[in-house]
Amino acid sequence: MLFDAIILTCCSRxxxxxxxxxxxHLLKGKRAIQTVQDARLYQLEQFYGIHPTLRKQDLxxxxxxxxxxDYLKLTNESTALPMEKGRQWVKEHIxxxxxxxxxxxxxxxxxxxxxxxxxxxxxxxxxxRMQNMTFIPVVDNPIVTEWVKRTFYMYRNEQESFLNNLxxxxxxxxxxxxxxxxxxxxxxxxxxxxxxxxxxxxxxVYGVNKQDVxxxxxxxxxxxxxxxxxxxxxxPLLAQFxxxxxxxxxxxxxxxxTKILLDNHFTAENIADYRNLKLNTIYDxxxxxxxxxxxxxxxxxxxxxEQMEIKKAMQTTLTYKLKDIKEAxxxxxxxxxxxxxxxxxxxPQ
Amino acid sequence: xxxxxxxxxxxxxxxxxxxxPGQSEIIRxxxxxxxxxxxxxxxxxxxxxxxxPATLLGGVTIxxxxxxxxxxxxxxxxKAVGFKSVVSLNSFMNPVEKKHxxxxxxxxxxxxxxxxxxxxxxxxxxxxxxxxxxxVIDEAHCISQWGHEFRPDYLRLxxxxxxxxxxxxMALSGTATPEVQDDIATSLNRQEIKKHIYPMDRDxxxxxxxxxxxxxxxxxxxxxxxxxxxxxxxxxxxxxRKTEEVAAFLSEHMSSHRIxxxxxxxxxxxxxxxxxxxxxxQIDVICCTSAFGMGINKQNIRMVxxxxxxxxxxxxxxxxxxxxxxxxxxxxLLLYSPSDQxxxxxxxxxxxxxxxxxxxxxxxxxxxxxxxTTEELLQTLGLNEIQWRFLHxxxxxxxxIKNNQMIYDQGYWDRALxxxxxxxxxxxxxxxxxxxxxxxxxxxxxxxxxxxxxxFQDSYKPPVYACCSNCDFSFKHWSPVQTSQYRPSLTWETxxxxxxFAEESYAKTERTN
Numbered sequence: 001m002l003f004d005a006i007i008l009t010c011c012s013r014x015x016x017x018x019x020x021x022x023x024x025h026l027l028k029g030k031r032a033i034q035t036v037q038d039a040r041l042y043q044l045e046q047f048y049g050i051h052p053t054l055r056k057q058d059l060x061x062x063x064x065x066x067x068x069x070d071y072l073k074l075t076n077e078s079t080a081l082p083m084e085k086g087r088q089w090v091k092e093h094i095x096x097x098x099x100x101x102x103x104x105x106x107x108x109x110x111x112x113x114x115x116x117x118x119x120x121x122x123x124x125x126x127x128x129r130m131q132n133m134t135f136i137p138v139v140d141n142p143i144v145t146e147w148v149k150r151t152f153y154m155y156r157n158e159q160e161s162f163l164n165n166l167x168x169x170x171x172x173x174x175x176x177x178x179x180x181x182x183x184x185x186x187x188x189x190x191x192x193x194x195x196x197x198x199x200x201x202x203x204x205v206y207g208v209n210k211q212d213v214x215x216x217x218x219x220x221x222x223x224x225x226x227x228x229x230x231x232x233x234x235x236p237l238l239a240q241f242x243x244x245x246x247x248x249x250x251x252x253x254x255x256x257x258t259k260i261l262l263d264n265h266f267t268a269e270n271i272a273d274y275r276n277l278k279l280n281t282i283y284d285x286x287x288x289x290x291x292x293x294x295x296x297x298x299x300x301x302x303x304x305x306e307q308m309e310i311k312k313a314m315q316t317t318l319t320y321k322l323k324d325i326k327e328a329x330x331x332x333x334x335x336x337x338x339x340x341x342x343x344x345x346x347x348p349q
Numbered sequence: 350x351x352x353x354x355x356x357x358x359x360x361x362x363x364x365x366x367x368x369x370p371g372q373s374e375i376i377r378x379x380x381x382x383x384x385x386x387x388x389x390x391x392x393x394x395x396x397x398x399x400x401x402p403a404t405l406l407g408g409v410t411i412x413x414x415x416x417x418x419x420x421x422x423x424x425x426x427x428k429a430v431g432f433k434s435v436v437s438l439n440s441f442m443n444p445v446e447k448k449h450x451x452x453x454x455x456x457x458x459x460x461x462x463x464x465x466x467x468x469x470x471x472x473x474x475x476x477x478x479x480x481x482x483x484x485v486i487d488e489a490h491c492i493s494q495w496g497h498e499f500r501p502d503y504l505r506l507x508x509x510x511x512x513x514x515x516x517x518x519m520a521l522s523g524t525a526t527p528e529v530q531d532d533i534a535t536s537l538n539r540q541e542i543k544k545h546i547y548p549m550d551r552d553x554x555x556x557x558x559x560x561x562x563x564x565x566x567x568x569x570x571x572x573x574x575x576x577x578x579x580x581x582x583x584x585x586x587x588x589x590r591k592t593e594e595v596a597a598f599l600s601e602h603m604s605s606h607r608i609x610x611x612x613x614x615x616x617x618x619x620x621x622x623x624x625x626x627x628x629x630x631q632i633d634v635i636c637c638t639s640a641f642g643m644g645i646n647k648q649n650i651r652m653v654x655x656x657x658x659x660x661x662x663x664x665x666x667x668x669x670x671x672x673x674x675x676x677x678x679x680x681x682l683l684l685y686s687p688s689d690q691x692x693x694x695x696x697x698x699x700x701x702x703x704x705x706x707x708x709x710x711x712x713x714x715x716x717x718x719x720x721x722t723t724e725e726l727l728q729t730l731g732l733n734e735i736q737w738r739f740l741h742x743x744x745x746x747x748x749x750i751k752n753n754q755m756i757y758d759q760g761y762w763d764r765a766l767x768x769x770x771x772x773x774x775x776x777x778x779x780x781x782x783x784x785x786x787x788x789x790x791x792x793x794x795x796x797x798x799x800x801x802x803x804x805f806q807d808s809y810k811p812p813v814y815a816c817c818s819n820c821d822f823s824f825k826h827w828s829p830v831q832t833s834q835y836r837p838s839l840t841w842e843t844x845x846x847x848x849x850f851a852e853e854s855y856a857k858t859e860r861t862n
Contacts, residue, residue, distance in 0.1 A: 126849060134364070134430045136621055167849045174841065183841035191848035195625040201609070204600060260445060274444075 002212040005097050008090050011072050012082045013042040019078045024059050027051040029108045031252050049108025050218050098219035107222045110245045115221045116144045124152055125163045126191040138190045169235050185220050258285035283336040290343040298344055302337040310341040350380055362404050369394050371547045376401055384518045384542040390549040391523045391670030399485040399519055403459040408480035412461045414487040415500055420461040437461035451475050464502035467509045481516040489520035493532035501742030507538050524663040526805055550809035553673045556797040556817035557682045567684045572602045579831040580651030582634045585668055587657040592636040606633045613640040648675040651829045655683040660693050661783035678814040678829050685791050697780045702736040704770035711766050720753040743769045796820050
């Protein structure tokens with residue numbers, strides 16, 4: 001039901017201007033500039049990246065179901081327009097669905113980390129309280145486990161009060177939600193000798209569609225994050241957890257892989273070899289990385305004299321256009337080097 | 350090493366105060382540098398037999414294990430008890446991750462490896478750099494063509510042992526007939542291997558075989574039994590899809606029970622969750638495939654139901670062994686409907702390439718000079734992974750493929766393929782024979798216990814409770830220890846408090862509330 005409402009909302013905002021694939025990319029949170037611009041242009045920021053595990057065939061199936069039921073109409077250009085019945089249905093159900101809890105553009109990358117840290121922290125604290133350190137962690141993502149270890153260590157001498165405070169905050173937090181939302185969230189928590197319910201189990205017990213369960217959880221977590229941020233005084237611990245979330249990585253997946261190798265002192269040529277990619281692709285990655293990374297070793301790829309020359313050319317040509325700059329500098333300077341210097345210039349100081 | 354010191358080490362690393370039968374004997378023989386073959390019934394703590402030596406030997410202990418998911422579960426469980434210098438390596442890891450692990454390989458005491466990884470020369474080279482103190486072959490029956498899960502990769506282990514300069518071997522299995530035991534010793538070229546064979550009969554399990562007319566009756570029986578006896582139960586299926594279907598049916602008809610399904614296609618976190626919930630009595634019944642079981646150590650499973658019968662007796666013995674580890678009265682119930690006979694035949698067909706297809710496959714293979722990616726290869730040849738694994742091994746063994754290159758010689762190639770075809774015929778025949786054995790047992794009129802164990806050991810202990818449905822058993826007289834009913838009427842506030850501050854199992858407090 002929640003998923004249907006999201007799709008119908010997307011369709012009515014897109015108004016046929018974008019295909020079903022665009023909905024897919026939006027919900028998956030594709031990093032392409034196009035997708036992010038779509039989210040902004042059509043005011044669908046809230047849904048950006050809220051369903052990272054979505055499969056195209058599941059979306060297509062749902063769309064065709066809505067099509068058959070006359071909730072929306074599929075056109076030849078594989079766009080989907082909402083029908084009167086669909087609009088009416090959304091209007092009737094919008095109040096019972098947490099559609100407006102989502103804030104995807106802001107939280108889609110950090111929410112899973114926030115949620116998993118909370119889960120693992122509760123599992124760790126409640127087990128430690130019972131002197132049981134031989135439990136199987138529910139999360140094994142290092143970005144989560146490392147943080148939980150650190151936090152656990154930090155509070156090791158005041159575990160009791162830490163647990164009490166966390167409980168109090170979470171309890172207060174859940175009173176901001178509907179009874180059954182609070183209940184669903186609680187059922188997914190793991191404690192001492194108790195493992196939280198899987199999505200499948202939640203869907204059975206709450207009579208919710210299996211596809212909807214992760215969406216409900218995501219909606220709850222997004223709203224929690226928003227509340228904790230807004231009312232920091234009431235939620236000091238949760239607000240602190242928020243502040244400790246890693247900076248959102250803006251790199252594409254492939255660039256990220258390149259970055260790992262780069263950090264391990266691979267050269268661009270090595271990386272191209274190792275990953276079986278064209279050298280130019282790796283250069284694209286390096287530029288992407290340089291755009292966000294203050295520690296990027298610019299001088300390895302473009303020495304100081306070359307940097308000066310490129311910057312001078314930028315000033316004289318008064319342009320960011322690559323071709324103009326290229327013509328104004330020595331032939332030995334490559335497009336790649338110019339792009340790097342441009343990236344360097346755009347780094348926020 | 351004396352037993353006292355061993356026990357100290359056992360406590361220090363695993364917080365376990367005493368050994369179970371067989372463990373200390375195997376461990377001491379192994380620590381003395383002997384090659385050891387341990388055949389211990391399911392659930393008797395086989396893995397401890399190498400985990401403890403790994404902490405004592407210095408150098409590294411290598412464990413070859415056939416199932417990647419189970420390997421990863423074991424690593425998780427070991428880390429959970431504080432044994433951190435353990436890692437698993439398999440071919441599904443991404444290259445960066447693998448390289449990372451390989452570069453730090455010498456910091457581990459215990460390394461789990463999948464058998465196919467040991468076929469890679471680079472891996473062997475890494476291992477040659479280290480001092481391998483013990484080479485463990487888990488599920489060693491996989492080495493034998495006569496075992497119930499033959500894995501061609503395992504046959505190459507003898508070569509690996511040579512390359513690693515002959516480290517001491519520990520071969521472990523839950524079910525190995527004398528025939529399979531000999532095969533293990535021969536294949537590994539360790540004729541002097543010291544055998545520790547423990548009987549696998551279980552005196553607290555009662556056997557019951559029930560003939561039914563079809564699926565509906567099976568499901569009705571399960572519902573009525575579980576309603577009558579509130580006991581933790583496992584239900585085995587031969588199809589993943591069926592586990593889900595029947596779990597859904599049972600949930601619908603027994604709202605008083607919490608039911609889950611479990612199979613190898615689920616992701617690892619979901620599998621662990623289900624296992625742990627079952628351990629904590631948060632789940633009453635699990636519908637599963639044979640993927641469920643290893644690494645799970647639940648004491649109070651009272652009933653193991655076979656919704657589909659296994660392909661052979663050895664698998665059956667292994668699966669029912671999960672019932673009644675605490676020694677209390679437990680039942681193995683096998684439900685048989687005549688239409689079930691079709692299922693195992695199709696499973697057997699799927700395990701081997703068709704002999705008739707070999708000439709065609711051979712022609713196709715020759716068009717490649719070098720083997721393409723597995724994915725492309727399976728697609729083009731129309732084989733599944735198990736079938737290709739078998740064929741690949743056989744073709745390498747006959748020298749038709751070497752280092753992924755085709756070695757082509759018309760006359761020899763044809764003869765070799767014919768030979769492989771014959772082998773496939775023999776394997777099929779053998780599998781069908783085993784299947785017939787299983788079917789005969791199901792139809793048996795005499796004592797099921799006697800007939801079940803007679804192919805595996807000379808004698809068996811007299812049953813503590815009822816013997817079997819052919820001797821004396823009827824559900825009317827069964828009075829197992831039951832669990833109390835779960836009452837899910839708590840508010841979220843109560844549940845939250847329980848999760849944060851419960852002093853005993855949440856499930857138990859849930860039940861008594």
